[in-house]
Amino acid sequence: MSILLNKDTTFIVQGITGREAVNLTKECLDYCTKVVGGVTPGRKGREVHGVPVFDTVAQAIENHGSQIDGSIVTVPPGFTKDAVIEAIDNGIKLLVIVTERIPRSDVAQMVEFANMHDARIIGPNCLGLIVPEVCKMGGIGGPAKDASKSYKPGVVGVMSRSGGMTTEISSSLTAAGLGVSTAVSIGGDAIIGSTYAELMPYFEADEETKAIVIYSEPGGRMEAQLADWQAENNSRLPIVAFMAGKFMDDESMKGMTFGHAGTIVEGKEDSATEKIKRLESAGITVVERIDEIPDAVKERIGS
Amino acid sequence: MIFYEYEARKIVELAGIPVTKYGFCQTPEEARKIAEEIGGPTVIKSQVLTGGRMKAGGVKFADTPDEAAAHAEEILKLEINGHMPVGVLVDPKAEVKQEYYASVVWDGTAKKPLMLFSDMGGIDIEQVAEEHPDHVGRGHISNLLPVGDYEAKQVIAATGVTGSQLNRATPILAKLARLFRENDMVLAEINPLAELTDGTFVALDAHMEMEGEAEGRQKKLLRKELGIAEDDTRDSYVPSEFEKNVKEIDAADHRGVIQGKDHGFEGNLGLVIGAGGGSLTLTDAVRSQGGKPANYSEIGGNPSVAKACGLAKEVLKKDGVEKIAVMMSIVSNTRVDIVARGVIKACLELGKDPAETIAIFRIPGAWEDEGNKILDYYGVEYCDRSVSLWDAAGRAVAKIQGAS
Numbered sequence: 001m002s003i004l005l006n007k008d009t010t011f012i013v014q015g016i017t018g019r020e021a022v023n024l025t026k027e028c029l030d031y032c033t034k035v036v037g038g039v040t041p042g043r044k045g046r047e048v049h050g051v052p053v054f055d056t057v058a059q060a061i062e063n064h065g066s067q068i069d070g071s072i073v074t075v076p077p078g079f080t081k082d083a084v085i086e087a088i089d090n091g092i093k094l095l096v097i098v099t100e101r102i103p104r105s106d107v108a109q110m111v112e113f114a115n116m117h118d119a120r121i122i123g124p125n126c127l128g129l130i131v132p133e134v135c136k137m138g139g140i141g142g143p144a145k146d147a148s149k150s151y152k153p154g155v156v157g158v159m160s161r162s163g164g165m166t167t168e169i170s171s172s173l174t175a176a177g178l179g180v181s182t183a184v185s186i187g188g189d190a191i192i193g194s195t196y197a198e199l200m201p202y203f204e205a206d207e208e209t210k211a212i213v214i215y216s217e218p219g220g221r222m223e224a225q226l227a228d229w230q231a232e233n234n235s236r237l238p239i240v241a242f243m244a245g246k247f248m249d250d251e252s253m254k255g256m257t258f259g260h261a262g263t264i265v266e267g268k269e270d271s272a273t274e275k276i277k278r279l280e281s282a283g284i285t286v287v288e289r290i291d292e293i294p295d296a297v298k299e300r301i302g303s
Numbered sequence: 304m305i306f307y308e309y310e311a312r313k314i315v316e317l318a319g320i321p322v323t324k325y326g327f328c329q330t331p332e333e334a335r336k337i338a339e340e341i342g343g344p345t346v347i348k349s350q351v352l353t354g355g356r357m358k359a360g361g362v363k364f365a366d367t368p369d370e371a372a373a374h375a376e377e378i379l380k381l382e383i384n385g386h387m388p389v390g391v392l393v394d395p396k397a398e399v400k401q402e403y404y405a406s407v408v409w410d411g412t413a414k415k416p417l418m419l420f421s422d423m424g425g426i427d428i429e430q431v432a433e434e435h436p437d438h439v440g441r442g443h444i445s446n447l448l449p450v451g452d453y454e455a456k457q458v459i460a461a462t463g464v465t466g467s468q469l470n471r472a473t474p475i476l477a478k479l480a481r482l483f484r485e486n487d488m489v490l491a492e493i494n495p496l497a498e499l500t501d502g503t504f505v506a507l508d509a510h511m512e513m514e515g516e517a518e519g520r521q522k523k524l525l526r527k528e529l530g531i532a533e534d535d536t537r538d539s540y541v542p543s544e545f546e547k548n549v550k551e552i553d554a555a556d557h558r559g560v561i562q563g564k565d566h567g568f569e570g571n572l573g574l575v576i577g578a579g580g581g582s583l584t585l586t587d588a589v590r591s592q593g594g595k596p597a598n599y600s601e602i603g604g605n606p607s608v609a610k611a612c613g614l615a616k617e618v619l620k621k622d623g624v625e626k627i628a629v630m631m632s633i634v635s636n637t638r639v640d641i642v643a644r645g646v647i648k649a650c651l652e653l654g655k656d657p658a659e660t661i662a663i664f665r666i667p668g669a670w671e672d673e674g675n676k677i678l679d680y681y682g683v684e685y686c687d688r689s690v691s692l693w694d695a696a697g698r699a700v701a702k703i704q705g706a707s
Contacts, residue, residue: 247587
């Protein structure tokens, strides 16, 4: 089992003729994902690795003959909002936004529009999500053969603010024999479509998932939100967290951003130290070292 | 982008919020002239991008134009928290009956802008929120629907404010919320928002901050209305040589991204690391194991050999750097062989032995086998994904400690 995706999930790629999008399309197709169309305005009639390209989302759906489930959005930042709203307006319910550097107000508008239409956004500034050996939506894990190396089916749900660390952590879980149920690169921006706490109910409902691993960074209140969620919901899922960027707690680093746009320590609450405290007080295991994750998961699920 | 007070006031004014008849200037003579035009007691305020102006002596009151000029002269020379003022603001001394607080900020959890209002203005809002929570009103606004005056009214009324004060403050908070949204602000604050003895409301001080990613589409405000130059980045600190050089190398070529920072780092182990999350994890791992990073860096998005080489060279050229550690979380897009080629080239071009200089190379992923061949040839120690980021960092630290 899995969250958000399954073997029948169909999707399109908006901005499919871009260099990165062409690679991403091939990677997804090679991973047996159903990419049923692409959209680039003015490029109707082309093909990208055999995937037909259209001018509009509506044309792609018409060609497919039935509703399409999702869309990977890889258009430039200035056009992303329009593309996402076009997709949602055409009934698409799952959006993965790969694009970086989208102004916050645009992201917030897309999220509000998605909420009004019961659609879910993953990202922006993310690599998407993967259900090992079933489907991947986005560049997560890279080419199919590399993705197969890092991701094997298993019991751990992974959520990460860093795309690269999603794979690094999943690879260690795979090597430890635990495997991954679904891994989600949630994005590194200050405002994102789906936070840890917002994805928890999906993992909670997925029987296959036995534990959660999150990768966190300084900045924002997403970890506090997860701690609150965990305290309120008494989830069956043990959570193991790793917090990177502890060095940013140094006074000399105040007000600086490292890594992702969202990593800036503005108040006391968004520092690494403070977040670790909050997570731990909600019963979440916070490991000091990245390589301690698999053992911590085993201990929490008692295997 | 953070704005100076005189710019923030202009933004407020453009949104139709009343302000005092202030003037911005850069010489004592101009300050005198503005004070003459105002024709009464004035306040002279340093224009710096830092807090604590009052305490530092950056805000002074003057009764005459001569006094205004004298204060301006002093303040223009006064450094505050390491910042020199860009000028002074000359403001009529207002007859204040009561001070209020109004702001709009992002609430990342709700993913909506949040309006804040208090009838206890002039002081730090966090302190008010802690000590007098019933004096702080809060309300989210939609990202899509127009901001209604009633939404502002509800927030203000929640603090107990009523009567003409409520009716005068309502359009101000509503306008502030609209300007926040329209101008891509991340902070729009009026503190104090003053009720004068004649019952009118004016913004006596304002803080505004615009989101960096949105500057491109806010050119009309930035360039035309405020006259801010394209190269005026307002960095909170002056970038180092290293940071400037890395930025230049990155800009010279569109393939991939490299970033480097050394603000606050003074160690002997150069870090050529990536990607975003991997860099944070690795920097911690080096420090936790007793290593002293000379810098922070990020490689991502499959950079060219020249870029990887350029970054490694800049790191190696830093004072006190004895070795570099080349490490990344598992890569899927960035090619291992290209980074390997780049860092080895950097060593060779600087007349260093790659085997000696590169403490460890840990980049598993795309084109790994090709990368390993090159590393083998030059005798560089490398490891695959079975060695964790923590252990790779530990090996680098052990090597440099063994060497010195």
